[in-house]
Amino acid sequence: MSETFDGTVEFSCLGDWFVGKNHFFAVANTKESRKDEKFRCFLKNRDDDLYLGKSITPECNTLKSPEESPERYRLTPVKSELVIPGCNLPQNFSGNWINTANIDADVFINQTHIIERWYPDEGRYRETVYVCKETRDSRILMTRQNVDGCQKDFICFDFVPRHHNVIRYRKSIAMIKDDFHTVCSWVQFPSLDSWKYDLLLAKDPVPIRCPVAGKFRFEQKGDILFETRILGGITESPRPDIYCKENISDFSVCDTEQKEIWVDENYCLSVDYKGRPVDIYSDPDYKMKCIGYWKENLKSYLITYDELDAFSKYRCWVYQ
Numbered sequence: 001m002s003e004t005f006d007g008t009v010e011f012s013c014l015g016d017w018f019v020g021k022n023h024f025f026a027v028a029n030t031k032e033s034r035k036d037e038k039f040r041c042f043l044k045n046r047d048d049d050l051y052l053g054k055s056i057t058p059e060c061n062t063l064k065s066p067e068e069s070p071e072r073y074r075l076t077p078v079k080s081e082l083v084i085p086g087c088n089l090p091q092n093f094s095g096n097w098i099n100t101a102n103i104d105a106d107v108f109i110n111q112t113h114i115i116e117r118w119y120p121d122e123g124r125y126r127e128t129v130y131v132c133k134e135t136r137d138s139r140i141l142m143t144r145q146n147v148d149g150c151q152k153d154f155i156c157f158d159f160v161p162r163h164h165n166v167i168r169y170r171k172s173i174a175m176i177k178d179d180f181h182t183v184c185s186w187v188q189f190p191s192l193d194s195w196k197y198d199l200l201l202a203k204d205p206v207p208i209r210c211p212v213a214g215k216f217r218f219e220q221k222g223d224i225l226f227e228t229r230i231l232g233g234i235t236e237s238p239r240p241d242i243y244c245k246e247n248i249s250d251f252s253v254c255d256t257e258q259k260e261i262w263v264d265e266n267y268c269l270s271v272d273y274k275g276r277p278v279d280i281y282s283d284p285d286y287k288m289k290c291i292g293y294w295k296e297n298l299k300s301y302l303i304t305y306d307e308l309d310a311f312s313k314y315r316c317w318v319y320q
Contacts, residue, residue: 007031012027013025027041036057041059050075051067051074053068083133088111088112089110091111093167098202107200113131154174154175155172156180157169170197172184197296201291201303205289206291207290214254226265226285227285242270249264249266250284260290261304288305289306301316301318302316
């Protein structure tokens with residue numbers, strides 16, 4: 001390896017063009033004087049930000065896709081600038097959270113940072129980092145390091161104190177300036193119809209006492225309805241056939257601690273001659289834990305958590 005050397009290669013962009021989702025751009029090596037080695041072609045696909053293809057000749061027709069290129073670069077985004085925190089977030093914010101605005105993202109919060117990471121597909125991830133810069137009353141000015149790491153901007157969070165397993169917040173418009181009075185001015189927050197709080201829900205919530213209790217019937221409308229199902233997918237033993245004279249929908253909060261909502265879409269109401277239920281083997285279709293509730297805009301909201309629900313573990317309820 002005596003003939004090799006360690007040096008920096010610099011490319012100057014000459015032009016670019018799109019063919020479908022493929023982004024081609026021609027470059028010139030500023031450190032190279034030989035014409036055959038000076039010019040190269042790169043290829044990037046808008047659906048694949050993980051790989052970058054490069055030709056070994058000045059021609060671009062050898063590039064079919066970033067994965068099928070003579071040379072292939074695997075790109076890993078890094079944050080180009082180290083941001084020093086200037087304040088601390090509330091201590092009870094620390095932990096792992098779910099952002100309801102981006103349900104596929106993992107949110108981690110520590111004393112000074114909010115890190116949001118989501119996975120576009122298998123093997124890739126995108127990450128945005130917020131660093132606490134300045135705080136006053138409920139507003140916190142944060143430095144946002146974007147996905148690709150080349151630029152930072154500033155955004156203001158208006159947090160409501162944590163309640164149960166829920167953090168409510170609003171975000172201002174992102175700006176280049178780092179002045180608190182400008183970025184965190186109330187006029188920078190969306191208003192009128194867009195005025196609303198976004199939610200962070202605890203990834204491993206702790207059940208709380210439900211704000212409602214008792215047994216109720218219900219009628220349901222919509223696209224995703226409650227359906228009859230067997231919890232766990234299979235019964236421990238065969239169940240006997242039971243004749244029910246009347247079946248109803250059942251919404252119950254009747255356990256001792258009142259921390260679970262039981263929903264049965266087809267509940268057997270029949271009883272025997274002693275007044276005891278004839279169906280003593282069936283379980284409810286859904287068992288949901290109450291994890292948070294609050295009142296906003298004259299409406300009451302409840303968040304429940306069901307680890308067995310295949311559609312969504314979290315559900316939001318509106319009640320009055």
